[in-house]
Amino acid sequence: MVRALPQDTYRVEAVGDETAALAAIAREAPQVVVFSVPAKGGQDLARRLRGGENAAEAYLLAVVEAAPVNKELSNLLTAGVHDFMRRPFADVELLERVKAPERLLRWSRSVSKPCVFDFSAALDVTSLRSWRSLGQLVAEDLGEMAGQPFTVTSGYPGHLDAAALCASIPMSLAGDQLELRLSIAADTAGCKWIRETLLGDAAAQDGATRDALRELANTAGGALKRAALAESITLTTGIPRDDSVTRFPGKHSCWTLKMAGEAGCLAVIGEVRTRSNERISAAQLTEGMVLAHDIRSAGGVLIVPAGSRLTATSANRLAAMLGPRYFLEVAPAA
Amino acid sequence: MTARVMVIDDSMLVRRQVSAALKTPGYLVTEAVDGVDALEKLAGLADMKLIVCDVNMPRMNGIELLERLSAQGSSVPVVMLTTEGQPELIQRARSLGAKGWIVKPFKPEFLVATAAKLAPLGA
Numbered sequence: 092m093v094r095a096l097p098q099d100t101y102r103v104e105a106v107g108d109e110t111a112a113l114a115a116i117a118r119e120a121p122q123v124v125v126f127s128v129p130a131k132g133g134q135d136l137a138r139r140l141r142g143g144e145n146a147a148e149a150y151l152l153a154v155v156e157a158a159p160v161n162k163e164l165s166n167l168l169t170a171g172v173h174d175f176m177r178r179p180f181a182d183v184e185l186l187e188r189v190k191a192p193e194r195l196l197r198w199s200r201s202v203s204k205p206c207v208f209d210f211s212a213a214l215d216v217t218s219l220r221s222w223r224s225l226g227q228l229v230a231e232d233l234g235e236m237a238g239q240p241f242t243v244t245s246g247y248p249g250h251l252d253a254a255a256l257c258a259s260i261p262m263s264l265a266g267d268q269l270e271l272r273l274s275i276a277a278d279t280a281g282c283k284w285i286r287e288t289l290l291g292d293a294a295a296q297d298g299a300t301r302d303a304l305r306e307l308a309n310t311a312g313g314a315l316k317r318a319a320l321a322e323s324i325t326l327t328t329g330i331p332r333d334d335s336v337t338r339f340p341g342k343h344s345c346w347t348l349k350m351a352g353e354a355g356c357l358a359v360i361g362e363v364r365t366r367s368n369e370r371i372s373a374a375q376l377t378e379g380m381v382l383a384h385d386i387r388s389a390g391g392v393l394i395v396p397a398g399s400r401l402t403a404t405s406a407n408r409l410a411a412m413l414g415p416r417y418f419l420e421v422a423p424a425a
Numbered sequence: 426m427t428a429r430v431m432v433i434d435d436s437m438l439v440r441r442q443v444s445a446a447l448k449t450p451g452y453l454v455t456e457a458v459d460g461v462d463a464l465e466k467l468a469g470l471a472d473m474k475l476i477v478c479d480v481n482m483p484r485m486n487g488i489e490l491l492e493r494l495s496a497q498g499s500s501v502p503v504v505m506l507t508t509e510g511q512p513e514l515i516q517r518a519r520s521l522g523a524k525g526w527i528v529k530p531f532k533p534e535f536l537v538a539t540a541a542k543l544a545p546l547g548a
Contacts, residue, residue: 305436402483
């Protein structure tokens with residue numbers, strides 16, 4: 092059974108008896124537990140496994156010697172078993188059964204958060220629930236960071252001019268040719284609030300204020316990424332940087348986050364545009380590029396997945412490993 | 426008794442917040458700005474008891490640092506502190522030996538409790 096599960100995808104531990112199983116479950120909190128059902132006492136064993144420390148969220152897959160009769164099957168399910176398989180079984184069956192909880196999770200997400208994807212066209216990110224509620228999402232995370240709430244309104248604060256301090260984080264949609272930019276800008280009173288509240292130093296230097304603004308953009312990017320993931324959309328982010336409030340030519344949405352009293356405001360600006368991938372030699376890989384497809388070894392083992400944003404270390408390592416005659420598709424560094 | 430903790434993050438604000446949270450109960454904090462900086466500083470510090478590390482950083486990110494530490498056979502526990510929440514990334518970090526994953530924005534008391542579990546001050 093251990094051999095049937097690919098080592099690059101699953102971390103598998105095999106144990107020989109119930110005591111060792113309970114100890115391993117308590118130690119590792121596994122996502123899936125595969126166990127052989129004894130001739131007698133299968134229901135009790137399942138119940139003890141289910142009741143063990145760190146077992147509450149494990150997916151229990153029972154292996155039986157013969158097809159259980161209705162009563163036995165009912166007992167196993169009542170005891171917390173999710174699925175069963177009968178000996179003898181092929182490796183591929185075990186693999187597919189172990190994948191089942193992941194499929195269930197995706198299905199659960201799809202029914203609890205209904206959405207429609209049209210694969211014939213580029214995804215309209217602005218139609219996602221996470222995008223539409225971006226202002227509120229960012230306000231919640233920044234509010235927790237600052238220890239005080241924000242009031243969120245839709246739209247760009249009119250008094251914020253091009254000279255406002257601004258930081259942004261570049262984002263990409265794995266597997267698609269979309270570029271996103273999420274920015275946080277602060278007016279004069281907003282910068283003062285950053286110095287006094289976040290930095291705890293009213294006399295903090297401009298560099299410290301800019302660093303804090305970059306971290307606010309980073310936090311905003313994380314809020315969007317996690318919300319998008321709940322809609323089965325995987326976004327990757329780069330390194331936050333100082334930026335200007337000059338916008339992309341594509342679609343954009345803005346929100347105003349007001350602090351209590353006269354403490355100023357922050358602007359949250361989300362922008363999205365399409366861009367073309369480039370086909371380049373591995374020797375030309377540089378920091379910030381996003382891989383458009385998986386990189387696999389000659390044996391088919393996944394080395395770096397599509398959507399990965401390269402650091403200097405990973406770009407150099409891939410360039411050395413693949414060599415200048417290997418060509419691949421990337422989204423350019425934003 | 427005290428214990429030395431390394432905080433690795435490219436944001437000065439986060440380094441400052443994490444350091445303040447950990448210094449309050451008595452930890453000694455060493456800061457690094459990315460994975461490359463961390464490896465250089467770790468080479469000269471044999472008494473490191475815990476590493477708190479960001480994921481997205483320039484030059485060498487947190488996952489790449491975990492790979493290096495794992496290859497070196499390091500036994501210093503590492504807790505990731507990041508805005509990332511992708512299950513694949515969390516699983517990757519866990520398989521490389523990371524002991525915890527905290528999503529920003531973080532609660533200081535939660536970070537301190539995690540540190541106390543992995544690097545007790547009285548030990």
